[in-house]
Amino acid sequence: MKFKTNSPLPGFAPALFYTVLYLALIVVIPLSGLFFKTAELGLAQFWDLISGERVTHALTISFTTALAAAIINAVFGLIIAWVFVRYDFTGKGLFDAIIDLPFALPTAVAGIALSTLYSGSGWLGSLFNKIGIEIAFTPLGIVIALTFIGLPFVVRSVEPVLRELEKELEEAAASLGANRWQTLYHVVFPTLLPALLSGFALAFARGVGEYGSVIFIAGNVPYVSEVAPLLIVIKLEEYDYAGATAVAAAMLLISFVLLILINALQAWSQRYKSSSQNVSTTPVQEHLA
Amino acid sequence: MNSSQRINITKASSHSAISEGKLTRWLLSTVALSFLILFLLLPLFTVFAEALRNGWQTYGKALSDADGLAAIKLTVIASAIAVPLNLIFGVAAAWSIAKFEFRGKVLLSTLIDLPFSVSPVVTGLIFVLMFGASGWAAPLLNNTDIQILFALPGIVLVSIFVTFPFIARELIPLMQEQGSDEEQAALSLGANGWQTFWHVTLPNIRWGLLYGVLLCNARAMGEFGAVSVVSGHIRGETNTLPLHVEILYNEYNFAAAFAMASILACLALVTLAIKAVLEKTHGLKH
Amino acid sequence: MKAPLRTRLLTSLLVPFLLASLLSATTAYAKDYSLLNVSYDPTRELYQEFNAEFSRYWKEKTGDHIAIKQSHGGSGKQARSVIDGLSADVVTLALAYDIDVIAQKTGKLPANWQSQLASNSAPYTSTIVLLVRKNNPKKIHDWPDLIKADISVVTPNPKTSGGARWNYLAAYAFAKHAYGSDAAAEEFISTLFKRVSVLDTGARAATTTFAQRGIGDVLITWENEAYLALNEFGADKFEIVLPSLSIKAEPPVAVVAANAQKHGVAAIAQAYLEYLYSPAGQTIIAKHYFRPAKPELITSTEIPHLAELNLVNIDQEFGGWAQVQAKHFNDGGVFDQLYRPRR
Numbered sequence: 064m065k066f067k068t069n070s071p072l073p074g075f076a077p078a079l080f081y082t083v084l085y086l087a088l089i090v091v092i093p094l095s096g097l098f099f100k101t102a103e104l105g106l107a108q109f110w111d112l113i114s115g116e117r118v119t120h121a122l123t124i125s126f127t128t129a130l131a132a133a134i135i136n137a138v139f140g141l142i143i144a145w146v147f148v149r150y151d152f153t154g155k156g157l158f159d160a161i162i163d164l165p166f167a168l169p170t171a172v173a174g175i176a177l178s179t180l181y182s183g184s185g186w187l188g189s190l191f192n193k194i195g196i197e198i199a200f201t202p203l204g205i206v207i208a209l210t211f212i213g214l215p216f217v218v219r220s221v222e223p224v225l226r227e228l229e230k231e232l233e234e235a236a237a238s239l240g241a242n243r244w245q246t247l248y249h250v251v252f253p254t255l256l257p258a259l260l261s262g263f264a265l266a267f268a269r270g271v272g273e274y275g276s277v278i279f280i281a282g283n284v285p286y287v288s289e290v291a292p293l294l295i296v297i298k299l300e301e302y303d304y305a306g307a308t309a310v311a312a313a314m315l316l317i318s319f320v321l322l323i324l325i326n327a328l329q330a331w332s333q334r335y336k337s338s339s340q341n342v343s344t345t346p347v348q349e350h351l352a
Numbered sequence: 353m354n355s356s357q358r359i360n361i362t363k364a365s366s367h368s369a370i371s372e373g374k375l376t377r378w379l380l381s382t383v384a385l386s387f388l389i390l391f392l393l394l395p396l397f398t399v400f401a402e403a404l405r406n407g408w409q410t411y412g413k414a415l416s417d418a419d420g421l422a423a424i425k426l427t428v429i430a431s432a433i434a435v436p437l438n439l440i441f442g443v444a445a446a447w448s449i450a451k452f453e454f455r456g457k458v459l460l461s462t463l464i465d466l467p468f469s470v471s472p473v474v475t476g477l478i479f480v481l482m483f484g485a486s487g488w489a490a491p492l493l494n495n496t497d498i499q500i501l502f503a504l505p506g507i508v509l510v511s512i513f514v515t516f517p518f519i520a521r522e523l524i525p526l527m528q529e530q531g532s533d534e535e536q537a538a539l540s541l542g543a544n545g546w547q548t549f550w551h552v553t554l555p556n557i558r559w560g561l562l563y564g565v566l567l568c569n570a571r572a573m574g575e576f577g578a579v580s581v582v583s584g585h586i587r588g589e590t591n592t593l594p595l596h597v598e599i600l601y602n603e604y605n606f607a608a609a610f611a612m613a614s615i616l617a618c619l620a621l622v623t624l625a626i627k628a629v630l631e632k633t634h635g636l637k638h
Numbered sequence: 639m640k641a642p643l644r645t646r647l648l649t650s651l652l653v654p655f656l657l658a659s660l661l662s663a664t665t666a667y668a669k670d671y672s673l674l675n676v677s678y679d680p681t682r683e684l685y686q687e688f689n690a691e692f693s694r695y696w697k698e699k700t701g702d703h704i705a706i707k708q709s710h711g712g713s714g715k716q717a718r719s720v721i722d723g724l725s726a727d728v729v730t731l732a733l734a735y736d737i738d739v740i741a742q743k744t745g746k747l748p749a750n751w752q753s754q755l756a757s758n759s760a761p762y763t764s765t766i767v768l769l770v771r772k773n774n775p776k777k778i779h780d781w782p783d784l785i786k787a788d789i790s791v792v793t794p795n796p797k798t799s800g801g802a803r804w805n806y807l808a809a810y811a812f813a814k815h816a817y818g819s820d821a822a823a824e825e826f827i828s829t830l831f832k833r834v835s836v837l838d839t840g841a842r843a844a845t846t847t848f849a850q851r852g853i854g855d856v857l858i859t860w861e862n863e864a865y866l867a868l869n870e871f872g873a874d875k876f877e878i879v880l881p882s883l884s885i886k887a888e889p890p891v892a893v894v895a896a897n898a899q900k901h902g903v904a905a906i907a908q909a910y911l912e913y914l915y916s917p918a919g920q921t922i923i924a925k926h927y928f929r930p931a932k933p934e935l936i937t938s939t940e941i942p943h944l945a946e947l948n949l950v951n952i953d954q955e956f957g958g959w960a961q962v963q964a965k966h967f968n969d970g971g972v973f974d975q976l977y978r979p980r981r
Contacts, residue, residue, distance in 0.1 A: 066454055066455050067455070069450065072542075072545075073545035074545050075451075078444040078445075079452075081440075081441070081443045081451075082441065083460070085441045086441075086445075086460075086463055089509070089513055090463065090466055093402050093479060093481075093513070094466070096478055096481050097474070097478045099488075110538055121526070137818075143384040143388065145380065146380050146381050146385075147384070149371070150377060156628065156632075159386065159630040160627065161388065161396075163392060164624065165392070167574075167619070167621075168616070168620040169573070169574025169576060169593075169613075169616045169620070170576070171595075171597050171598055172594070172597065172613040172616050172617055172620075173395060174536040174576075175399075175597065175610070176396070176613070179398055183853070184852055189388075198852060200835075200847070200851065201849065209846065210391060211395065235592070243372065263379075268469050270467070271471070272472065272473070274472050274577035275473065276575070279601075281833065282836040282837075284834070284836055285795075285837060292472070293578065295471075295474065295477060296473055297795070297797060299477065299715075299838070300635075300713075301714060301720050301797050301969075302717075302721070302743075307477060308481065311471075311477050315470065315474060319467060322468075322522075323460070327463060425749055432906070484722040485723055487745060490723075499723065501724065502719060502722075502724040584709070585710065585711055585719075586674060586707050586709045586724075587710075588706060598711070601846070602679075602842045602843060603842070603844065604850065629785075
């Protein structure tokens with residue numbers, strides 16, 4: 064098998080050479096340094112470093128808060144995408160533009176704004192305090208920050224699929240006697256699921272590594288509200304390079320698995336989309352038969 | 353099916369199986385908009401409200417502070433280096449991935465996405481491991497005057513890393529969608545490679561390119577975690593704008609912290625506005 | 639449209655290089671010196687004023703212009719940065735151990751750095767006090783009040799903050815004196831940290847948590863940091879409580895010889911630190927609620943009066959920083975064993 068299929072276009076070699084060189088210099092070589100450093104530790108010491116109670120707590124907190132935020136985002140992101148694709152209302156363009164705010168707003172700015180808003184003396188924090196809920200400086204605060212960070216991932220993943228989803232499909236389902244909930248459950252939702260999952264995974268992956276917005280609003284209490292990235296910083300500040308490296312490597316490994324998952328989901332989503340377009344009535348008929 | 357029939361169907365079914373009832377519509381819209389207001393608009397509003405809490409005069413004074421200006425300058429310089437480098441890379445990567453078939457393509461595009469899933473703090477850490485006192489690249493620099501960590505090069509490096517995939521990611525699907533028919537036509541008409549690229553490819557991708565550059569720039573200017581690890585926090589020298597926000601915040605200078613934050617918020621708003629305009633006028637969709 | 643885009647692309651490529659070369663050109667002026675002071679959290683205001691005064695003094699004396707850059711953060715973190723190459727000409731940190739580590743790991747300053755300046759290289763000392771909300775609603779008057787069940791304490795993380803290590807040692811010393819044994823002291827500390835609601839990474843972040851975010855009933859902090867909070871947020875919001883026993887904290891200063899020589903500012907760096915011991919330096923120090931090493935030099939009457947406290951000394955009480963760090967704060971040390979927060 065040849066390395067490259069023939070193409071009349073020029074510039075393949077220099078473009079690929081530059082791409083690979085730049086990728087190696089900026090990403091691959093520095094990142095592999097992390098793994099060489101981890102390898103130096105040896106498996107036993109590595110396990111020792113990441114199985115300490117404080118580390119496991121930090122990793123658990125990072126992953127559970129990111130999971131909670133991603134679930135919130137999946138639910139509300141889906142509703143938001145639905146409303147923006149299907150309904151018309153005044154100010155739609157403005158709101159549509161604002162959905163991407165978390166992509167463009169620096170995390171530190173989001174962090175100080177959210178912590179001001181949700182602290183006991185803030186506008187929202189004081190409201191929640193009245194009903195006995197504290198948000199800022201608790202794990203709940205982390206969830207809030209990660210929800211802010213992750214929202215556009217879900218909305219922007221679901222939107223294009225929803226937009227392409229043909230109304231005829233729903234009409235067909237309806238004409239075959241399905242009620243609205245049946246149509247949504249059997250026709251719409253399965254089509255959206257891959258995109259929703261991939262948006263969910265993206266939001267989750269981003270949330271796990273988030274630092275800037277979290278440190279302002281989390282209480283940073285070890286075992287309670289200390290996230291893994293903060294623990295890495297703390298370990299660095301304690302001259303504990305081995306510890307910092309081990310936690311970072313653990314996080315990276317988990318993130319890589321997530322990345323592979325995301326790619327698989329996207330591939331699945333692509334396949335599902337094309338197959339559902341080709342034989343657009345089959346799923347409906349199957350379910351109603 | 354002609355158009356009048358379709359309207360009838362839509363109308364007749366608007367409260368049955370093809371769409372939701374009026375109440376459900378209202379409910380869903382309210383939930384969606386409340387969520388956006390609560391989670392996105394309110395924090396944004398807070399930034400400006402807090403920045404202007406003590407009046408315009410304090411605001412102006414905060415913005416003209418020498419250390420603040422130095423932070424703005426550093427932020428602009430760092431992204432003015434990082435963004436063009438990623439731009440060249442993004443175009444080269446998109447050209448090779450979108451226009452050619454070769455082995456290892458999937459691996460290559462996965463590696464390009466890699467920085468997306470690396471925590472900013474870990475990004476900082478890997479460059480500290482590389483260039484720090486006991487770093488494996490440190491011996492190369494020991495006898496030179498080149499300072500990487502705690503100086504501009506370190507800040508630029510982590511900025512490049514965190515914004516690495518932005519432009520490539522924007523361009524690859526765009527160029528894939530467009531195929532290479534136009535380029536092939538240009539070549540068969542006698543244009544050379546560069547001419548084809550400048551006159552055929554580039555015009556086709558320029559809006560996607562612009563959007564990628566904007567996102568890349570917003571992220572580069574706003575990066576906090578990674579820069580924080582390699583900056584050294586020298587006032588007026590290695591503090592970028594987001595770091596300066598944190599420092600002012602930690603000095604009880606909340607009005608000034610939010611004033612600086614409001615510059616970054618404005619940058620975000622401009623980015624979003626340009627994007628909205630691009631989508632409207634050029635049908636660009638992510 | 640093609641040509642302008644190309645021009646714009648070219649411009650966007652050229653601009654950074656032009657800017658970069660401009661930047662390097664501006665650093666080439668003669669007789670313009672720059673000095674980097676890497677310091678810990680609560681000295682921001684002190685050095686802001688002192689740097690201006692030293693620049694003025696140096697210009698008057700030599701005619702040269704000296705620009706002093708500052709970097710602040712948790713003391714341990716700052717030391718880490720210097721070890722990793724942050725090119726500090728002088729370090730002014732929260733405790734001697736952090737400078738010891740720099741000396742050990744980089745060899746950029748001699749091991750006996752602490753004997754190079756007067757008073758153990760500490761031009762000022764401070765101590766640890768308690769800050770409570772106005773009118774002291776929880777009636778906190780001394781260390782034992784902090785471990786009552788309904789008290790929420792704010793103190794930074796001893797692993798990253800120098801101030802927090804002093805806080806810990808002050809509480810420990812009190813308990814050991816009051817209850818008679820290390821075991822009792824460890825139990826006291828263990829209970830105390832169960833009352834901690836937020837463990838920030840630096841002294842300044844802890845003050846922000848307590849004062850601005852309204853969390854906690856009491857903040858354990860530097861004396862100067864407590865006074866600063868009174869000044870910044872208004873004396874009608876907080877009160878300072880002086881404990882019956884505290885610790886004499888000596889935040890030391892040192893020239894990072896190798897860096898200063900490399901930058902050609904060794905003499906200025908030395909003069910800079912020595913000037914801290916001058917009447918002018920000591921007055922500024924006192925003004926910012928630190929305790930001057932040579933109070934007899936101060937003639938100004940407009941400096942705040944700091945109450946006399948019963949203070950223990952780290953060398954006599956704990957056998958010095960190296961021992962304290964190894965026993966209490968290293969991984970698996972006493973602090974790690976004691977610290978299990980409430981769930």
